[in-house]
Amino acid sequence: MVSLTINGKTQQFDVPDDMPLLWVIRDIAGLTGTKFGCGMAQCGACTVHVDGAPLRACVMPVGAAAGKSITTIEGLSADASHPVQRAWAELDVVQCGYCQSGQIMSAVALLKVKPAPTDADIDAALSGNICRCGTYQRVRAAVHRAAELVKDSGQT
């Protein structure tokens, strides 16, 4: 039994300790917003926050997340009102959309530690998130826009 707090809700999961957190989130907890892309921390589609830090859930054994607090895309806001989500909508970032949960979770984590990120900060924080549709230019612009929205609202 592994105890996880996902999006504020604490649950017990009867799964092996070495099962990657991603598959517990998707196949057991039924939260499918977090995506499977590569299975080896190469693409970032599975990015979630574990105790606030962005991590690739596809390579994190669930045992290592026991007792920790996990935030997925579904837990970011109740109504897509998080500044990063608002910036994403404003700048029409998405295309196929499959990588965007991961992009957004990486961006949110970046803004927590760098409220006014430079392009180099964005490169460093988001180069682990692949987008085959090539939305990088809009992702970059949306991160800058989200930083403005955070600043304006005083929200973090």
Added chain:
Amino acid sequence: MKTSTDSSRRDFLRTTALGGGALVVSFFVPGAHRLAQAAAEPAAASLAPNAFLRIGADDRITVLLAHSEMGQGIWTALPMLIAEELDADWSRISVEHAPAAPDYFAMGMPMQFTGGSMSTWTEFERYRQAGATARALLIQAAAKQFGVKAAACRTENGSVIAGDKHARYGELVGTAAKLTAPKTVALKDPRDWKLIGKPTRRLDTPEKIDGRAKFGMDVQFEGLLTAVVARSPVFGGSVTSFDASAAKQVPGVRDVVQVPSGIAVVADHFWAAKRGRDALRIEWNLGPNASLDSASLREEYAKYAGSEGTVASQAGDATAALSKAARRVEAEYAVPYLAHAPMEPLNCTVKIGKDLCEVWTGTQFQTLEQATAARITGLKPEQVRIHTMFLGGGFGRRATPTSDFVSEAVEVAKAAGKPVKTVWTREDDIRGGYYRPAFVHKVEVGLDEAGQPVAWQHRIVGQSILGGTPFAMMIKNGVDATSVEGVADSPYVKDIADHRVDLHSPETGVPVLWLRSVGHSHTGFVMESLIDELAHAAGKDPVAFRQGLLRKHARHLGVLNLAAEKAGWGTPLPAGRARGIAVHESFASYAAQVAEISVENGAIRVHRVTCAIDCGIAVNPAGIAAQMESGVVFGLSAALFGRIEFKQGRVQESNYHDYRVLRMNQMPQIDVHIVPSTDKPGGIGEVGVPPIAAALANALFALTGQRQRELPLRATS
């Protein structure tokens, strides 16, 4: 004598399908009766005047997409066509993928599919007509309700208005549903368009930024199991024997079944299925491709390039003209196999019942998947329900003529006797085939004293995509047009009195498929690199040289000049930087790109790409800009990194660390400029891809003086 291959796929498909009935079909808006059966509409009052929309009493307008949304933006562009003619309230539009049904066959084609950058332009009449028909019915209903003549009514933002009388569309659906829809309705004068041409934000954004959007991978329901399949490590191999005893010991594994493609481990969830597969012991008969090797194939292709192939396009006497030319330029170009590598690995969910088979997947080929599932289950096609999910990228990989990932999933569900979702790992996806074929081009160009081309002989070697598929009937006179498009119909080539384009289509055992921009993905690189070579051979500026050759081709010239101007062509650059340009027509649209590059730390650094696009009427300029950015990035990944290689029959690449694609830190600034146009719409989804590799190679030549004729490009300085 002049033979010419009709290598524009647009014309190709048009003339192939349904005996040229496209014009008739384009004004035929099928009725809703079959849709009602297929979609099982709730009984609430609604108006469904045709298969493409329904209007609810709550004013909600639901648009049914005959094509699949895979990022290219038709979830927005097609509703815009309906909303324009319907004078709909844009905020009340919602969108669904249509079921698989003949009503949604692509224009002039006997199948429902998404490809060829065709969705918007082929639906430009049908979807506007669908909206206009609904509007006419609502006006008739309002006229009846108001007690006025239809001519006294006008429509605005989801309402019918006559004098001081006013009714929302939702209030009229009950009355309108009892009326007979007119067969054809006049469409708006383009001057009256409010929505078409207006940059419009995507309608699928809300569900794609909060985790709600459902891709095939996300299908879950009570009783659904997950399968991971072990396939032959060599294409064409088969199972000799297998031992599943260890796999069955893995907690969560429910069953191990043999299917035509290999051994499937069926489990409660992905992780158990994956661990179960790892525990399988399988003896493979590797079959005839066990010695397949990229280097040998390359040599074999070079040999083919030395002998005449099947003529794809010919005029005059290229051989004689070459022998008389003042100068000759000879070059051999090569491109490797490429994997599509969409972000969402392949997957497919199947539930088989007594008289119904349901399939949930992201597919570009609904009709073929439906027929395949019917064949395997023994049901009739109409007993197979295809639920098209959002596609986590397609790029052609989800349009397999063999229905590979769907047929396998149906086989697994059938063998397991339970609903099953098959999930491919990234390694399965990269190694699972259906690659853009490798190609070699050997070209000889004869020049006159002024350096102008006067003879062109062009040989192409590479596997046929259409050969051996249900589309093989599209191969004409031995030539698969998708192998030669972009060369056989190139304005540079066709304007030369003496030219010859020929083709070898060897078979190798590697499964191949269209990849975003298909033949243009290599012909754009080869043609625009060659033209650059000729410009330098003639001592001319690459833009000025192209302007001369393209003087009779206004739309090529338009994008060429716009891209050059916006990129500041000819203006000084910082030390260590250089520009390259390329222009290419594909899918009835025209794109030119200028790449500005440097070489830093042994790697090519792309700083800026300036893109000009002429796609005729720009239905959604916002979507067009996004697709150009997307095409450039896709093309950059191929140009800088893309290569699938074989050794001893095995694919060497496996995941994103060794099949690299562009990342954020490598992203250039991309500026897109759209040529204003009243020409009929062309394609968008693929058109941004073809020029970029050549623009890059040409910039590299300008920077280093070295001409690279193979992809991916290497950083030399």
